[in-house]
Amino acid sequence: MVSVKDYAQDSHTITWCPGCGDFSILASLKKALVDAKLEPHNVVIASGIGCSGKLPHFIRAYGFESLHGRAVAAASGIKLANHELNVIAVGGDGDGYGIGTNHFVHACRRNYDMAYVVHNNQIYGLTTGQTSPTSEQGFKTKSTPEGVLEVPVNPIALAITMGATYVARGFSGDLVHLAKLIQGGIEHKGFALIDVMQPCVVWNRVNTFEYFRKKTYKLEDEGYEPFDKLKAYERAWEWKERIPLGVFYKADAPTYENGLPQLQSGPLVKKPIENIDIENLLSKYE
Amino acid sequence: MRINNMTFKAGGEAGAGIATIGSMFCKLAQRSGLWAFAENDYPSLIRGGHNTFTARVSDEKIWALHGKIDLLVALNARAVMEHADEMSQRGVIIYDANKVKKEDISVKRADVRLFDVPLSQFAREAGGEIFLNQAAMGAVVAVLGMQIERLYDLIEKTFATKGDEVVEKNRVAAKMGYEHVKAAKKQEFEIKIEPKRAGKTLLLNSNDAVCIGAVKAGLRLVAEYPMSPSSSVLHWMAEHAVRQEIVVKHTEDEIAAINYILGAGFAGVRAMTATSGGGFSLMCEALGNGGIAEIPCVILNVQRAGPSTGLPTYTEQADLRFALHASQGEFPRIVCMPGDAQEAFAETFNVFNMAELAQTPAIILLDKYIGESMQIVERFKETGMKVKRGKLQTDEQMENADKFLRHQITKNGISPRCIPGQKNGIYVCSSYEHDETGYTSEDAQNRIAQIDKRAKKLNAINPNTYQPAFFGNSKSTFLLVSWGSTKGVVLEAMKELQKENINIRFMHIKYASPFAADTIKQALQAASKTLICEGNSEGQMRGLIREKTGVLIENAYLKYDGRPFTVEGMVEKIKSLMQKGEEK
Ligand SMILES: Cc1ncc(C[n+]2csc(CCOP(=O)(O)OP(=O)(O)O)c2C)c(N)n1
Ligand SMILES: [Mg+2]
Numbered sequence: 001m002v003s004v005k006d007y008a009q010d011s012h013t014i015t016w017c018p019g020c021g022d023f024s025i026l027a028s029l030k031k032a033l034v035d036a037k038l039e040p041h042n043v044v045i046a047s048g049i050g051c052s053g054k055l056p057h058f059i060r061a062y063g064f065e066s067l068h069g070r071a072v073a074a075a076s077g078i079k080l081a082n083h084e085l086n087v088i089a090v091g092g093d094g095d096g097y098g099i100g101t102n103h104f105v106h107a108c109r110r111n112y113d114m115a116y117v118v119h120n121n122q123i124y125g126l127t128t129g130q131t132s133p134t135s136e137q138g139f140k141t142k143s144t145p146e147g148v149l150e151v152p153v154n155p156i157a158l159a160i161t162m163g164a165t166y167v168a169r170g171f172s173g174d175l176v177h178l179a180k181l182i183q184g185g186i187e188h189k190g191f192a193l194i195d196v197m198q199p200c201v202v203w204n205r206v207n208t209f210e211y212f213r214k215k216t217y218k219l220e221d222e223g224y225e226p227f228d229k230l231k232a233y234e235r236a237w238e239w240k241e242r243i244p245l246g247v248f249y250k251a252d253a254p255t256y257e258n259g260l261p262q263l264q265s266g267p268l269v270k271k272p273i274e275n276i277d278i279e280n281l282l283s284k285y286e
Numbered sequence: 287m288r289i290n291n292m293t294f295k296a297g298g299e300a301g302a303g304i305a306t307i308g309s310m311f312c313k314l315a316q317r318s319g320l321w322a323f324a325e326n327d328y329p330s331l332i333r334g335g336h337n338t339f340t341a342r343v344s345d346e347k348i349w350a351l352h353g354k355i356d357l358l359v360a361l362n363a364r365a366v367m368e369h370a371d372e373m374s375q376r377g378v379i380i381y382d383a384n385k386v387k388k389e390d391i392s393v394k395r396a397d398v399r400l401f402d403v404p405l406s407q408f409a410r411e412a413g414g415e416i417f418l419n420q421a422a423m424g425a426v427v428a429v430l431g432m433q434i435e436r437l438y439d440l441i442e443k444t445f446a447t448k449g450d451e452v453v454e455k456n457r458v459a460a461k462m463g464y465e466h467v468k469a470a471k472k473q474e475f476e477i478k479i480e481p482k483r484a485g486k487t488l489l490l491n492s493n494d495a496v497c498i499g500a501v502k503a504g505l506r507l508v509a510e511y512p513m514s515p516s517s518s519v520l521h522w523m524a525e526h527a528v529r530q531e532i533v534v535k536h537t538e539d540e541i542a543a544i545n546y547i548l549g550a551g552f553a554g555v556r557a558m559t560a561t562s563g564g565g566f567s568l569m570c571e572a573l574g575n576g577g578i579a580e581i582p583c584v585i586l587n588v589q590r591a592g593p594s595t596g597l598p599t600y601t602e603q604a605d606l607r608f609a610l611h612a613s614q615g616e617f618p619r620i621v622c623m624p625g626d627a628q629e630a631f632a633e634t635f636n637v638f639n640m641a642e643l644a645q646t647p648a649i650i651l652l653d654k655y656i657g658e659s660m661q662i663v664e665r666f667k668e669t670g671m672k673v674k675r676g677k678l679q680t681d682e683q684m685e686n687a688d689k690f691l692r693h694q695i696t697k698n699g700i701s702p703r704c705i706p707g708q709k710n711g712i713y714v715c716s717s718y719e720h721d722e723t724g725y726t727s728e729d730a731q732n733r734i735a736q737i738d739k740r741a742k743k744l745n746a747i748n749p750n751t752y753q754p755a756f757f758g759n760s761k762s763t764f765l766l767v768s769w770g771s772t773k774g775v776v777l778e779a780m781k782e783l784q785k786e787n788i789n790i791r792f793m794h795i796k797y798a799s800p801f802a803a804d805t806i807k808q809a810l811q812a813a814s815k816t817l818i819c820e821g822n823s824e825g826q827m828r829g830l831i832r833e834k835t836g837v838l839i840e841n842a843y844l845k846y847d848g849r850p851f852t853v854e855g856m857v858e859k860i861k862s863l864m865q866k867g868e869e870k
Contacts, residue, residue: 012725044706046549049717056714057725062706063714064552065726066545067575073542077549077557078706080507080533085553085706103545106538262531269554269705271531273504274673281498281526282666285488286316 004030006040009060021172021198021209022051025119026058028175029088032182033061036086043086046075048100050092050126052119052198069100072107072116079112082269083257086186087114094124097133097153108162108191110256115185115192118155119172121200122207129203139206157236159193160229160249166192167232167249171216172199173209177245184247190255197243212243219246226250290320290345292477293353294426297338297369298361300331303419307359308339309660310423312489313440314432315343316662319484323348323774324660325850330514330598336364341660345482349626349661349774352782352853356477357429359422361405363390373398376476380425382406382418401429403466412459420456424463431478434464486665492630492656492771493560496586497522498666499634500558501530504673507557508534509546511565514598515654516588519560540565544572544585551581552715554678554705556638560586563605564595570612573647575717577617580693580701580740582641582648584634589653591848600848601654603770603821606830609649610798616737618744620648621798622752625773626656628663633796635671636751643676644743645703653821655850656771677702684708691722695735699742744800752797753805759789764864765813767839769795769827772819772851779856790860798830807835817863819843819851 007030016022033043043061047053049068056063062085066074075089096104096118104116123141124130130143133153140147159167166188170178178196185192197216199209219226219235224246226232232249257263296307308324315322324341342351354374360366360381370393373379379393383402393400403425409418420441427437441456490498497519508527510520520536527534537543540561547557561569566587576583589605591597609621620640624630634650641648679687679702687710694701701722704711713724719736721727758780768776773794780792793809795802810816810831816839818828823846832838843859845851 041709041712042707044553054726056716060712062712063716063724064549065714065716065718066548067571067717070541070545070572070575073537073545074549074552076535076542077507077509077546077551078553079549080535080546081550081553081555081557082705082707102538103542106542260533261528262533265531268506268531268533268550269707271506273506273556276502276504276530278498278502278666278668280529281501282488285490285494286486286665 002034002037002039004034007033007060009058012057014058015054016051017202019201020051021121021200022055022119024172024175025117025178025196025198026055028170028179028182029117030059031179032186035179035183036186038086038186042084043088044078046071046078046087046089048091048095050095050124052090052092052125053095055090069095069098070103071095072100072103075114076103076107076112079114079257080268082267083113083263084267088186089114089116091118092125093118093120093122093132093134097155105158105162108159108164108193111163111165111190111253113189113191113255113257115182115188115194117182117194118196119198120155120195121198121204123200123204125200125203136206154236155193155195156248157233160233160236164193165190165251165253166247168192168194168247169245170194170196171212171245172196173212174245177218181247188250190253215241215243216245217242219244219248288477289480290343290482292356293340293342293351294357295338295340295355295369296359296361296422297336297365299333300328300335300337301333302337302361303416304337304339304361306419307422308341310419310440311426312341312660312662314427314436315341315479316487316489317436317440318432318479319482320345320479320662321347322489322660322662323350325351325655326658328599336368338365343479348778350778350853352778357426359426360386362386366391366393370395370398378429378475380422380429401467403463405463408459408462408466412462413455417455417459420459421463424460425467428464428467429475431475432481434461436481487662488627488665489660489662490627491658491660492624492627492652493518493588493658494522495627495630496634496650496652499631500584500638501526501532502668502671503635503638504556505558505638506532506555507547507550508532508559509537509543509557510559511537511540511543511561513562513565515590515657516560516562516586518658519586519588540568541572544569547583548572548576548581551576551583552579552705556642558584558586560588562588562590563592563608566605566608566612574613574615574617576647577613577619577740578615578719579715579717580645580703581715582645584637584641584648584650586650586652588657589651597848599654601771601821601850602846602848603653603772604823604826604846605651606769606798606822606826609651610830617740618644618646619799620644620646620744621651622648623651623770623796623798625770625794625796626663627661628666629796630656631666639674640747640751642678643674643700644747645676645700646740646743651770653771656774676700679704679708679711681708684711687711692724693720693722693736693739695722695739698746699739700746747800749802752800753802754793754795756809757792757794759791762789762791763814764790765809765816766790766792766860767795767816767818767827767831768792768820769798772821775851775853775856776819778853779860782853782857783860788861788864795827798827801834803834806831807837810835810837810839815840815863817841817843817860819845819856819859821845821851
C-alpha cells in the first residue's frame with residue numbers, strides 16, 4: 001500500500017512563501033497520487049519554471065524540471081517514450097497559458113493520457129509580480145501600472161474547445177475537493193486539465209483566498225453533469241459573480257498513444273535497440 | 287565515342303516532374319553498374335520557377351558534378367536558353383516540340399544538336415500529362431543506346447504497388463519516346479551507356495543516410511517540424527515509423543520538437559529531431575537544458591543559406607559556430623559534420639553512442655547540398671556497429687541501488703544514469719544548476735564542481751572516433767583543409783589535379799566537438815602551404831582551428847553564394863595558389 005509518506009521529500013525545505021496556495025496544491029497532488037494507488041517510481045512530474053515549477057523538488061517522484069513554458073512538451077516526450085508511466089505536468093498560468101500556450105492547446109487536441117495541473121494565481125509570481133494571461137482587465141501590476149487592457153485567457157473554455165477530455169477547476173483553499181479533481185484527472189484516460197485558483201499572497205491582492213471563498217461554488221452541488229460539451233462551454237464563461245469549481249467537461253475519446261500501432265506491443269523504452277535489422281531499408285536504395 | 291562517362295541534365299518549371307526524371311535516370315545508371323552524383327537546384331516555390339536536376343555518371347566512383355552537359359532534357363524554352371552554353375561539344379538537347387517553339391529558342395552553338403520529341407503528345411496518348419517523364423526517359427534511353435527493357439524493368443519495380451494499369455501507361459509512354467528517337471535517328475550520338483556488372487550499391491542522399499544510421503542506432507522517437515531542406519527526414523521517418531517501431535511526431539513547433547526529445551531522452555529512449563537554421567534557433571534554449579540536465583539527444587541541422595529565412599533551398603556551411611555555441615552558458619556538446627552519404631550513415635550511428643556515453647546533446651550538421659544530392663555509394667557495411675549505452679543502469683542494477691546520485695562527481699565526469707520507472711533512482715532532472723542528487727543548488731563550490739564534471743565528459747569519448755580523415759599524398763607540403771559537405775568536390779578536384787601530376791594532401795574534419803586538435807595541428811605544421819575551403823564568408827572553421835591549435839591557415843577559399851563549390855573552381859584555386867606562392 002502506498003501512503004503519503006512514500007511521496008514525502010523531507011530532505012529539503014520548501015522555498016514557497018508562507019501562506020502560498022502552492023502548499024495545498026502539493027498536498028492535494030500527493031493525496032491524489034496515493035488515492036490513485038500509484039507508486040512514486042512510476043510517476044513523473046514535469047514542470048515548467050515559476051514558483052509553481054519548483055514543485056517536483058518537494059515531492060518524492062521522478063521529476064523533470066524543464067524550461068519556462070515547456071512542461072507539457074517535455075511531458076509529451078516522456079509519455080511517448082514510456083506510456084506506462086503516469087505523467088503529470090505542472091506549471092503556472094504564465095507558463096502554460098502564456099509562453100507555453102502552443103504546447104498546451106496542441107496537447108489538448110492530441111488527447112495524450114496525462115494530467116496537467118496549472119497553479120493559476122493570475123500573476124507572474126517568481127518574476128515578482130507582472131501581469132499574467134489570466135489577470136483580469138484593469139488589474140494593476142508592475143508591467144501594467146495603468147491596468148491590464150486585454151481580456152484574460154479562459155483556460156477552461158480554451159481546453160474544452162481544443163479537445164481536452166477532462167476539464168476541471170479547483171481551488172487551493174479546498175484541499176480535499178482539489179485532491180479529488182486531480183485524482184480524477186490522473187485516472188482519466190486522456191488529456192486532463194486541472195486549473196487551480198491559487199492566491200498569491202505577495203503579488204496579487206485582488207484574487208485572494210477571501211475572494212475565492214466568497215465567489216466559488218461546486219458544480220456538483222447544483223446537479224451539474226459534465227458530459228455535454230456546449231453546456232460545459234457555457235459554464236466555462238461564468239466568472240464575475242460566481243465562480244464554478246469542479247469538473248466542467250469529461251468525455252471518453254481515444255488517446256493519442258492508443259492510435260499508434262507502434263505502442264501496442266509495449267512502450268518504446270522496452271523495445272530492444274541492439275542489432276537492428278536495416279536490410280529492408282537498404283534494399284530500397286539498391 | 288564516350289562510354290559510361292557523361293553528365294545529364296533535366297530542366298523545367300517547378301512541378302513539371304524534373305526530380306522524377308532525374309531520379310529515374312540515376313536509378314538506371316545504378317542498375318547499369320555505374321556510379322553517379324546528382325544535384326538538384328530549385329527555388330522556394332511549388333509551381334513555376336526553374337528547376338534543374340543534374341547527374342553525372344561514371345564507371346569509377348565519383349563524388350561531385352564535373353564537366354559540361356552531354357544530354358539535356360528541356361521541358362520548356364527557358365531550360366534550353368539557360369543551359370545551351372553549358373553543353374559539351376556536340377551535346378544533345380531533347381525538347382518538347384509541342385511546348386517549345388523553334389522561334390522561341392536560339393542556340394548560338396552550331397555543334398549542339400536539338401532533338402524534338404513530342405513529349406506531351408506521347409504523354410497524353412499514354413494516358414495523361416503525368417506520363418511525360420516516362421516519354422522523356424524513353425527518349426533518353428534511346429539517345430544513350432541503352433536497351434528499353436532496362437527502363438521497363440525499372441518502371442515495373444517503381445510502380446508495381448500502384449497496379450498494372452499505371453505500370454502499363456508508363457511503359458507505353460516510355461516506348462513512344464524511345465521509338466521516336468530510334469526512328470528519327472538522323473545522326474549518331476557520341477555518348478553511350480553500356481551496362482556493367484558491379485558490386486552492391488545504394489543510391490541515396492545524405493538526409494536518407496542519416497535516417498538509416500539513426501534507425502540502426504536504435505532511434506525510437508522523432509519529433510520534428512518541417513523546414514527545408516530537412517523535411518525529407520520527417521517524411522522518411524513517418525513513412526517507416528510503424529514498421530520500424532518508431533514514434534514520429536510532427537509537433538506544433540521546433541521548441542516542442544526538442545523538448546519532446548529531451549523528455550524521451552530522460553525517459554531512456556533514443557530520440558532525434560531534424561531541422562534547419564531557423565528551427566535550430568528556436569531550439570537553443572532547450573539545447574542548454576539537455577546540457578545542464580545531462581540528457582542525450584540528437585539534433586540534425588541541415589544547413590541552408592541564412593541568416594533568417596535566407597535562401598531556403600540553397601546551401602551554406604555557416605552554422606558551424608552557431609552549432610558550437612548555441613544556447614547560453616557552457617556545456618559540452620558533440621558537433622559532427624559528415625562529408626557524404628556513407629559518412630552520414632556511419633557517423634549518425636556513432637553520434638547516438640557518443641551522446642549517450644557523454645549524456646549530452648549531439649548536433650549533426652549537413653547542408654542542402656549533400657542533404658539532397660543523390661549519390662551512388664557502396665552498400666553500407668554494418669560490421670563492428672555496436673550500440674553502446676554508456677552508464678545507463680539496468681533495472682537489475684537499480685534494484686540494489688542505495689542513495690543513487692544521478693549527477694555524481696566521478697573521475698571522468700560521467701555519472702550513472704537511471705530512468706523513470708526504475709526503483710531506487712528517483713530524482714529531479716533539472717534545468718537549474720543542481721547538486722549530485724539533482725536538487726537545485728546555487729552553492730558556489732557545487733557550481734564549480736558540476737561545471738567541471740560536465741566539461742570533462744567529452745574526454746571520455748575515444749579519440750579514434752573523431753579524428754579527421756586524410757586523403758591524397760601524405761608527403762605533399764600542400765595541405766587543403768575542409769569539413770562537411772565540401773569533401774566530395776575536393777576529392778574530385780584532386781583527381782583532376784592528378785592528371786597533371788599535382789598531388790596534394792587533404793584533411794577532412796568530421797568533428798568540431800570533440801576536436802582532434804593535436805592531429806590537426808601536426809598536419810598543419812607539417813605543411814608549407816595551407817588552404818581551407820568552406821561554404822561561409824567568415825572562415826568559421828579557419829577561426830576554430832586557429833583558436834584550438836594556434837595555427838592560422840594561410841589561405842581561405844570561401845563561397846557563400848548559396849551554391850556548392852565546383853570542381854573547376856577548386857582546381858583553379860589550388861593551381862593558382864601553387865603558382866603564385868603566397869596569397870591572402
Ligand atoms: C524563456 C524565459 N523567459 C522568462 C523567464 C523568466 N520567468 C521565470 S518564471 C516566469 C513567470 C512565472 O509566472 P507563472 O508561470 O505564472 O508562474 P508562478 O511563478 O506564478 O507560479 C518568468 C517570466 C524564464 N525563466 N525563461
Ligand atoms: Mg502565476
